[in-house]
Amino acid sequence: MNTTQSSGKRPWTAGPTEKVFEVYIKTTPERLWEAITDAETRSKYGFGARVESEWTPGSHYRLSSGDFPLAEGENLEVDPPLRLVQSFTALWREEVKAEGTSRVTWEIEPVEDSCRLTVTHDRLRDNANSELYGGWPMILSGLKTLLETGETLTTPGSLRWSIPDDRSQAPASDRA
Amino acid sequence: MDTIFKALADPTRRDLLDELFAEDGQTLSALERRLPMTRFGVMKHLKVLEQAGLVTTRRRGREKLHFLNPVPIRLIHDRWVSKYAEPWAATLSELKTRLEEEPR
Numbered sequence: 001m002n003t004t005q006s007s008g009k010r011p012w013t014a015g016p017t018e019k020v021f022e023v024y025i026k027t028t029p030e031r032l033w034e035a036i037t038d039a040e041t042r043s044k045y046g047f048g049a050r051v052e053s054e055w056t057p058g059s060h061y062r063l064s065s066g067d068f069p070l071a072e073g074e075n076l077e078v079d080p081p082l083r084l085v086q087s088f089t090a091l092w093r094e095e096v097k098a099e100g101t102s103r104v105t106w107e108i109e110p111v112e113d114s115c116r117l118t119v120t121h122d123r124l125r126d127n128a129n130s131e132l133y134g135g136w137p138m139i140l141s142g143l144k145t146l147l148e149t150g151e152t153l154t155t156p157g158s159l160r161w162s163i164p165d166d167r168s169q170a171p172a173s174d175r176a
Numbered sequence: 177m178d179t180i181f182k183a184l185a186d187p188t189r190r191d192l193l194d195e196l197f198a199e200d201g202q203t204l205s206a207l208e209r210r211l212p213m214t215r216f217g218v219m220k221h222l223k224v225l226e227q228a229g230l231v232t233t234r235r236r237g238r239e240k241l242h243f244l245n246p247v248p249i250r251l252i253h254d255r256w257v258s259k260y261a262e263p264w265a266a267t268l269s270e271l272k273t274r275l276e277e278e279p280r
Contacts, residue, residue, distance in 0.1 A: 137249070
């Protein structure tokens with residue numbers, strides 16, 4: 001397989017498994033890019049997690065719920081508003097932490113009045129814990145709903161990591 | 177959404193999705209070996225699944241790999257199923273969350 005890891009730096013744990021998630025969203029690439037990279041917008045879908053980063057190539061990003069870290073990694077390629085490649089280390093449980101570092105690629109392609117968003121989660125090890133990538137369909141469904149209707153999903157669990165404003169300092173154990 | 181329901185309405189196509197769920201990123205030849213069907217038949221069904229967005233493809237050198245895209249099924253769930261199942265699912269989901277979070 002041809003890959004471009006020219007820097008010699010391989011943050012991921014060289015797993016062969018790849019998962020692809022694709023959705024069409026009626027929006028512009030710019031709005032979609034903002035929804036992926038803006039902490040406030042991101043917290044309205046994606047299980048309610050907030051994302052923090054400077055979004056420059058090589059910068060660090062962190063997904064969290066209050067003080068509780070959910071995932072982190074490096075922004076390997078940042079090409080707004082079309083392409084974002086990130087290393088990904090899940091932190092929400094010991095079991096997923098032990099899975100090591102994989103890679104997430106966001107690709108936005110304008111199609112008529114919509115965008116095709118493809119999220120490729122690869123460099124997963126064989127038989128990787130499905131928790132690592134199992135959340136993507138709900139995240140993308142929530143993102144589509146938010147951008148097309150301005151509403152958040154009401155599906156149980158879809159905002160499980162969100163923290164009401166007045167409780168933003170509450171410890172993680174209070175959340176459930 | 178019609179295309180998704182239509183794609184899912186055929187048992188062979190559901191088998192194909194199950195095959196990809198079990199092992200993602202398969203070639204047409206690999207899928208053909210797993211189903212009692214001609215290559216043309218498998219191709220035809222894969223095309224319906226692709227048009228419904230349930231299968232996406234990637235080129236790897238000379239090979240075309242097929243991946244299960246579960247997002248449309250999630251969209252159906254969030255649009256239809258969760259609405260009707262919510263009172264039950266919410267309770268179970270909370271219970272699951274609580275039980276799983278207890279050790280922390």
